[in-house]
Amino acid sequence: MWGIELNRQSDIPLKRQLYRTLRDWILNGRLPAGETLPSTRSLARDLKVSRNTVCEAYEKLIAEGLVSNHPGASTRVADGLLIEKAGAASLTLSEPPGPRYVVDFQTGQPELRQFPRQLWQKTLYRAAQKMPLEQFGLSGPQGLLPLREEISGWLFRSRGLNVSSMDIFITAGATQALHLIASALGETGQTVLVEDPCHTGMLQSFLNRGCRVIPVAVDRQGLKTDELSGPPASIIYITPSHQFPLGGILPAGRRAALVRFARQNGSYIVEDDYDSEFRYSGDPVAPLLAMDSEQVIYVGTFSKVLFPALRVGYVVLPRKLHPIWNERRTYTDVQNPPFEQVALADFLQHRDLDKYVRKMRRVYADRRRILLQTLQEGFGHQWQVWGDAAGLHLAIEFPGLLFNPEFFKQCLTRGLRIAPVENYCLRKGQHLNQLLIGYGHLEAAQIRQGVRLLQEIINHTLN
Amino acid sequence: MWGIELNRQSDIPLKRQLYRTLRDWILNGRLPAGETLPSTRSLARDLKVSRNTVCEAYEKLIAEGLVSNHPGASTRVADGLLIEKAGAASLTLSEPPGPRYVVDFQTGQPELRQFPRQLWQKTLYRAAQKMPLEQFGLSGPQGLLPLREEISGWLFRSRGLNVSSMDIFITAGATQALHLIASALGETGQTVLVEDPCHTGMLQSFLNRGCRVIPVAVDRQGLKTDELSGPPASIIYITPSHQFPLGGILPAGRRAALVRFARQNGSYIVEDDYDSEFRYSGDPVAPLLAMDSEQVIYVGTFSKVLFPALRVGYVVLPRKLHPIWNERRTYTDVQNPPFEQVALADFLQHRDLDKYVRKMRRVYADRRRILLQTLQEGFGHQWQVWGDAAGLHLAIEFPGLLFNPEFFKQCLTRGLRIAPVENYCLRKGQHLNQLLIGYGHLEAAQIRQGVRLLQEIINHTLN
Numbered sequence: 001m002w003g004i005e006l007n008r009q010s011d012i013p014l015k016r017q018l019y020r021t022l023r024d025w026i027l028n029g030r031l032p033a034g035e036t037l038p039s040t041r042s043l044a045r046d047l048k049v050s051r052n053t054v055c056e057a058y059e060k061l062i063a064e065g066l067v068s069n070h071p072g073a074s075t076r077v078a079d080g081l082l083i084e085k086a087g088a089a090s091l092t093l094s095e096p097p098g099p100r101y102v103v104d105f106q107t108g109q110p111e112l113r114q115f116p117r118q119l120w121q122k123t124l125y126r127a128a129q130k131m132p133l134e135q136f137g138l139s140g141p142q143g144l145l146p147l148r149e150e151i152s153g154w155l156f157r158s159r160g161l162n163v164s165s166m167d168i169f170i171t172a173g174a175t176q177a178l179h180l181i182a183s184a185l186g187e188t189g190q191t192v193l194v195e196d197p198c199h200t201g202m203l204q205s206f207l208n209r210g211c212r213v214i215p216v217a218v219d220r221q222g223l224k225t226d227e228l229s230g231p232p233a234s235i236i237y238i239t240p241s242h243q244f245p246l247g248g249i250l251p252a253g254r255r256a257a258l259v260r261f262a263r264q265n266g267s268y269i270v271e272d273d274y275d276s277e278f279r280y281s282g283d284p285v286a287p288l289l290a291m292d293s294e295q296v297i298y299v300g301t302f303s304k305v306l307f308p309a310l311r312v313g314y315v316v317l318p319r320k321l322h323p324i325w326n327e328r329r330t331y332t333d334v335q336n337p338p339f340e341q342v343a344l345a346d347f348l349q350h351r352d353l354d355k356y357v358r359k360m361r362r363v364y365a366d367r368r369r370i371l372l373q374t375l376q377e378g379f380g381h382q383w384q385v386w387g388d389a390a391g392l393h394l395a396i397e398f399p400g401l402l403f404n405p406e407f408f409k410q411c412l413t414r415g416l417r418i419a420p421v422e423n424y425c426l427r428k429g430q431h432l433n434q435l436l437i438g439y440g441h442l443e444a445a446q447i448r449q450g451v452r453l454l455q456e457i458i459n460h461t462l463n
Numbered sequence: 464m465w466g467i468e469l470n471r472q473s474d475i476p477l478k479r480q481l482y483r484t485l486r487d488w489i490l491n492g493r494l495p496a497g498e499t500l501p502s503t504r505s506l507a508r509d510l511k512v513s514r515n516t517v518c519e520a521y522e523k524l525i526a527e528g529l530v531s532n533h534p535g536a537s538t539r540v541a542d543g544l545l546i547e548k549a550g551a552a553s554l555t556l557s558e559p560p561g562p563r564y565v566v567d568f569q570t571g572q573p574e575l576r577q578f579p580r581q582l583w584q585k586t587l588y589r590a591a592q593k594m595p596l597e598q599f600g601l602s603g604p605q606g607l608l609p610l611r612e613e614i615s616g617w618l619f620r621s622r623g624l625n626v627s628s629m630d631i632f633i634t635a636g637a638t639q640a641l642h643l644i645a646s647a648l649g650e651t652g653q654t655v656l657v658e659d660p661c662h663t664g665m666l667q668s669f670l671n672r673g674c675r676v677i678p679v680a681v682d683r684q685g686l687k688t689d690e691l692s693g694p695p696a697s698i699i700y701i702t703p704s705h706q707f708p709l710g711g712i713l714p715a716g717r718r719a720a721l722v723r724f725a726r727q728n729g730s731y732i733v734e735d736d737y738d739s740e741f742r743y744s745g746d747p748v749a750p751l752l753a754m755d756s757e758q759v760i761y762v763g764t765f766s767k768v769l770f771p772a773l774r775v776g777y778v779v780l781p782r783k784l785h786p787i788w789n790e791r792r793t794y795t796d797v798q799n800p801p802f803e804q805v806a807l808a809d810f811l812q813h814r815d816l817d818k819y820v821r822k823m824r825r826v827y828a829d830r831r832r833i834l835l836q837t838l839q840e841g842f843g844h845q846w847q848v849w850g851d852a853a854g855l856h857l858a859i860e861f862p863g864l865l866f867n868p869e870f871f872k873q874c875l876t877r878g879l880r881i882a883p884v885e886n887y888c889l890r891k892g893q894h895l896n897q898l899l900i901g902y903g904h905l906e907a908a909q910i911r912q913g914v915r916l917l918q919e920i921i922n923h924t925l926n
Contacts, residue, residue, distance in 0.1 A: 007729065009695055012650060020650065024787055112599045121591040124802065128584040136575045136770040172635065176796035183671065187475060187483065188651065204794035208646065232472055266470070307599040311800045324487055331667035333639035333796065337774045339587065340800055 006047060014049050019057035026066050026077050037067060037075040066207075068428065078428075102415030103450035107245065107393040107438035110304055111363060119352060120306075120343070127342035135338045141329035143170025143314070144341045150348035151314055155300075157354065158277060159284050163316050167293075169325055170336055173313045174274060174301040179205040180332060181235070181270055181297060181315075184324045186211045191233040193267075195223050197424035197431060199244045202237070202272070211235075215426035220386060222248035225257040232265040241276040241285040245424050245436050246395045247387015249285055259288065262295045268318075269296045275304045277357050279390040280365040294318050302344065304392065305357060312340050364392060367439045367447060374451040392440030395421060398458075402432045407461045416453045469510060477512050482520035489529050489540050500530060500538040529670075531891065541891075565878030566913035570708065570856040570901035573767055574826060582815060583769075583806070590805035598801045604792035606633025606777070607804045613811035614777055618763075620817065621740060622747050626779050630756075632788055633799050636776045637737060637764040642668040643795060644698070644733055644760060644778075647787045649674045654696040656730075658686050660887035660894060662707045665700070665735070674698075678889035683849060685711035688720040695728040704739040704748040708887050708899050709858045710850015712748055722751065725758045731781075732759045738767045740820050742853040743828040757781050765807065767855065768820060775803050827855060830902045830910060837914040855903030858884060861921075865895045870924045879916045 006017050025031040037043070040058060044051040058075060061067045069075040135144070142148070148165035155161040171177040186192070188210035194203060196215030203213050214233070217224045222243040228236075236258070240250035250258070262269050271288045279285070289298040293316075301313035317325055329335070347353050371394060375383060379398075386395040403420050411418055421434035435454075439447055469480050488494040500506070503521060507514040521538060524530045532538040598607070605611070611628035618624040634640040649655070651673035657666060659678030666676050677696070680687045685706040691699075699721070703713035713721070725732045734751045742748070752761040756779075764776035780788055792798070810816050834857060838846060842861075849858040866883050874881055884897035898917075902910055 007695075012653060016650070109600070112596055115599060117591075117596075117599075121588060124591055125584060125588045128580075128587055133575055133580075136578060136580075136772050137572070138771045172796040172800075175794065179795050187479070188673075190475060201794070208791070208794060210651075232470070308601045309599050309798070309801045311797065328671070331638065331664070331671060332642050333635040334774065335772070337635075337800065337803055338772045339802060 004047060006049070015053045015056040015060075018047070018049070018053065019060045022057065022061060023066060026061075031077050033077050035077045037077070039074075100415070101417045103417070103442070103446055103453055105416070105418040105437045105439070105442075105450055107419065107436050108304070109438055109441035110307065110392060111360065111441050112307055114360065114363060115307055116352070116356065120347070123346050123352070124339060124343045127339055127346060131338060131342055135342070138335060139338060141169075141326045141335050143168075143336060144338060144345065147341045147345040147348075148314075150345045151300075154348055154353065155316075158357075159273075159287055161287060161290060161316075163289075163298075167316050167319070167322075169315050169317055169322075169329070170341060171313045171315060171329075172311045172333065172336055173303055174272065174299050175202070175205075176311075176332075177299045177301075177313055177315045178202050178237075178270070178272075180325065180328050181268075181299075182206045182209045182211065183328045183332065184321065185234055185268060187234070190235075191231055193228065193230075193233045193236045194426070195238055195243060196426045197245055197421055198237070198239070198426075199272075199274075200424055200426070206235070206237075213426070217427075217430075218243055218246055218248065220246070220248050221254065222246075222250035223254065223258065225254040225261065228258070228261045233267045235268050235270055236262060237270045237272065238288075239272045239274065240288050241271075241273050242279075242388060242390045244272075244274065245393065245421060246434075247391065249388050250288075255288060255291060259292045259295065263292070267295070270299060271296050272299045274299075274301060275391045277305050278361055278364055278392065279388070280361065280368060281389045289316060294320075297321070302353075305353065305360075306344075310340060310344075312336060312344055364440055365389075367442065367444065368394065370444045371437065371439045371447050371451070374448050378451050378455045386434070393436055393438040395434055395436055397434045399433060401458070401462050403435065403462070407457065410457045410461050411453075414453055414457060416450060416457065418450075418454065467510060469512065478516045478519040478523075481510070481512070481516065482523045485520065485524060486529060489524075494540050496540050498540045500540070502537075563878070564880045566880070566905070566909055566916055568879070568881040568900045568902070568905075568913055570882065570899050571767070572901055572904035573770065573855060574823065574904050575770055577823065577826060578770055579815070579819065583810070586809050586815070587802060587806045590802055590809060594801060594805055598805070601798060602801060604632075604789045604798050606631070606799060607801060607808065610804045610808040610811075611777075613808045614763075617811055617816065618779075621820075622736075622750055624750060624753060624779075626752070626761075630779050630782070630785075632778050632780055632785075632792070633804060634776045634778060634792075635774045635796065635799055636766055637735065637762050638665070638668075639774075639795075640762045640764075640776055640778045641665050641700075641733070641735075643788065643791050644731075644762075645669045645672045645674065646791045646795065647784065648697055648731060650697070653698075654694055656691065656693075656696045656699045657889070658701055658706060659889045660708055660884055661700070661702070661889075662735075662737075663887055663889070669698070669700075676889070680890075680893075681706055681709055681711065683709070683711050684717065685709075685713035686717065686721065688717040688724065691721070691724045696730045698731050698733055699725060700733045700735065701751075702735045702737065703751050704734075704736050705742075705851060705853045707735075707737065708856065708884060709897075710854065712851050713751075718751055718754060722755045722758065726755070730758070733762060734759050735762045737762075737764060738854045740768050741824055741827055741855065742851070743824065743831060744852045752779060760784070765816075768816065768823075769807075773803060773807075775799060775807055827903055828852075830905065830907065831857065833907045834900065834902045834910050834914070837911050841914050841918045849897070856899055856901040858897055858899055860897045862896060864921070864925050866898065866925070870920060873920045873924050874916075877916055877920060879913060879920065881913075881917065 004021055006014050040051050040054040044054045062069055066078055067075050068078045148168040151168050152163050152165045155163050182205035186206055186209035190211050192206045192211045192213050193216050194213055195218045206213055216227050223238055273287055276285055287298060289296045298316040302310055382398055384397045419436045421431040421436060425431055467484055469477050503514050503517040507517045525532055529541055530538050531541045611631040614631050615626050615628045618626050645668035649669055649672035653674050655669045655674045655676050656679050657676055658681045669676055677693060679690050686701055736750055739748055750761060752759045761779040765773055845861055847860045882899045884894040884899060888894055
């Protein structure tokens with residue numbers, strides 16, 4: 001069956017070998033989304049193993065959300081994770097927005113054309129020039145102190161946070177932060193609670209570590225904390241300042257409930273604050289970290305603010321995790337290179353980052369306004385907006401519509417890249433009338449053209 | 464006992480919780496090297512768990528080499544791993560050679576003072592200048608093509624290897640390469656065969672992944688392939704071009720035996736070619752990769768050649784591992800930053816690297832000659848050299864001497880940093896008369912002073 005090869009001489013149990021082969025094939029796309037797995041009976045017969053072996057492998061795949069099975073239906077490869085892999089924000093493989101799409105509403109894409117390249121280039125040059133010779137050697141897993149001090153100042157200026165540079169750890173971006181958290185705290189079979197929908201790509205580190213990922217529903221205000229329950233979770237992964245992808249800000253009551261739940265269960269809260277630099281009205285949202293620095297691990301990044309290839313992020317860690325973090329980072333990739341660290345510290349020290357964020361906030365707010373206005377003109381009362389006025393994308397709902405495969409096929413044909421919220425759902429079927437529109441990287445004309453295309457496709461396929 | 468806390472409500476078995484707590488404490492230094500673990504009986508009583516639970520946790524620690532137990536003796540925290548952590552080459556935490564040591568014979572330290580900083584700085588500036596705008600966005604987990612093409616050329620020029628840029632994957636250094644290999648191929652309970660002694664820090668990724676590490680003895684020629692046996696291993700980790708730390712070059716017969724063994728057992732050979740740029744006599748050693756590109760994963764780095772903080776290495780991967788590698792890299796830290804990649808490609812294209820390696824080969828060969836001569840003058844027939852004329856350190860043996868704790872205490876007192884080969888051994892007690900001298904970063908005067916100090920300490924404590 002499919003050329004699955006099991007090694008009976010191996011010290012790895014057959015069920016584990018089978019699970020691993022199928023998992024790898026799903027993750028690398030050899031088994032595409034929606035593919036039906038053979039029945040346990042027929043696969044067991046073909047592989048000459050007990051049916052129990054196949055059942056256990058399948059159950060593990062189901063538990064990890066890699067395949068779905070509904071009573072009475074066949075077992076299929078889940079489509080959430082894979083479409084994510086091909087289409088999602090920060091994890092897309094090499095595929096610059098090109099002529100393949102007429103309009104690309106991909107989420108999580110900052111505008112690169114307005115980035116002050118020359119200033120950065122000079123800053124990088126100065127950084128290499130003034131670096132003490134020792135920094136050409138290893139300078140430690142925590143990251144350079146001047147950068148950590150500047151980030152401490154930045155957290156205060158941008159979010160009102162009081163954090164010591166001692167508790168800040170530089171990472172090679174937010175993805176690595178999640179990877180290291182999974183490596184330090186995750187363990188086979190442990191439970192990780194996540195928002196549903198969420199940035200499913202960010203869960204991969206937990207899945208690769210063998211954790212069980214349990215979805216908790218999200219509404220307009222973010223995580224529904226009254227649905228927190230179940231076995232004690234090691235980790236709760238959440239985006240409280242701007243829920244990804246639906247955009248809610250977690251209200252104070254839910255924040256308190258969440259922290260209480262985490263304390264009672266000894267869970268760590270992983271707070272991913274991926275884009276709160278870009279709020280277009282009201283004060284900055286105070287991070288959860290301000291409520292509890294013992295249970296909350298705060299994850300920040302400069303990829304959205306500056307440019308994705310920078311690969312510099314940071315975590316704010318509770319003291320008791322410092323030793324294990326340093327150990328894991330040392331044996332993962334030792335440290336960040338120093339040049340970007342020194343340059344970024346400079347950029348922060350001279351308030352070049354503050355200036356750039358102020359400028360881009362205006363640019364993005366403008367684009368958002370144009371998008372909302374164009375949607376209003378095109379769809380009248382047919383649609384609603386979700387979430388807070390923040391970030392680089394918009395979640396919109398069309399009550400009564402169902403975005404079906406025919407719709408997305410038409411989008412592809414017409415050159416419109418647009419993702420359904422459904423792509424980011426672990427439990428399928430709850431968000432079928434919602435779409436995500438990434439607008440950060442698009443000029444006004446492209447936004448208008450995209451909405452026109454969307455309108456034509458909706459009229460053509462759904463009305 | 465020691466404040467160990469077990470959570471009886473957790474879905475993680477108690478033995479696993481206990482194992483994990485002890486492992487973390489050993490790795491973060493809370494349980495120092497040599498510390499005696501309580502007897503299984505007394506710990507079981509104190510924690511109110513079955514003795515079996517404690518035994519299983521201890522057995523896992525023993526299997527991973529974290530604690531040692533000899534029949535009739537108490538169970539103690541192994542000292543190999545920990546001294547390694549504090550003292551070894553590429554994994555040292557922030558601790559530049561400073562006034563703490565009068566002479567620092569640490570291994571794996573390249574000379575930084577002769578690095579052409581200005582040239583590198585200009586190259587970095589040019590790289591940032593000519594980078595296409597897309598490269599400020601994500602450019603993919605495999606690394607930039609121009610760099611991979613230059614590395615392909617470099618592998619041919621420096622080692623006679625014919626490797627396609629398609630099979631080269633850029634990493635954030637050799638440590639990350641090992642980490643990703645463990646992540647892609649390692650699985651709890653799987654077997655990894657390693658040289659003994661070896662760069663024990665490099666094993667940490669396998670241990671963190673839950674693999675069983677099994678030592679295979681090394682003699683003057685490298686891995687004793689006639690001792691390869693045991694359960695099928697997933698991975699064989701080896702340094703055939705210049706065994707670390709003893710310096711042997713694996714002879715052709717053993718190479719063939721190793722590849723045969725790997726093919727028969729379906730094992731991958733991880734070939735760590737950490738310093739073969741620096742050979743001072745004879746032709747370059749042909750890597751194992753030349754014998755088998757299906758079973759061999761080749762790991763290279765530029766940290767030793769240029770400077771440790773660069774964080775650029777690479778692997779040459781068998782085709783069937785490409786998809787899983789890209790998946791793991793994407794969810795580990797996405798990609799390297801582009802600036803160093805473009806700058807290094809430039810450095811290679813203009814043959815600046817070739818020139819620098821030629822220059823440093825002369826510098827290091829000189830230092831090696833001075834070290835050997837000074838040792839000869841100081842110790843006459845009392846000592847022997849091990850290994851090939853290559854690299855940045857020397858393994859030496861003093862037949863009949865035993866370097867005891869008193870000796871190393873005296874070294875510390877007198878300000879001499881020098882490591883016993885024993886630090887890198889998994890099975891203890893076989894290499895007690897051998898020392899490692901890192902000389903790459905030391906001027907002639909420092910080398911002579913270090914040997915004088917060594918002579919005084921040996922005379923004082925051992926003769």
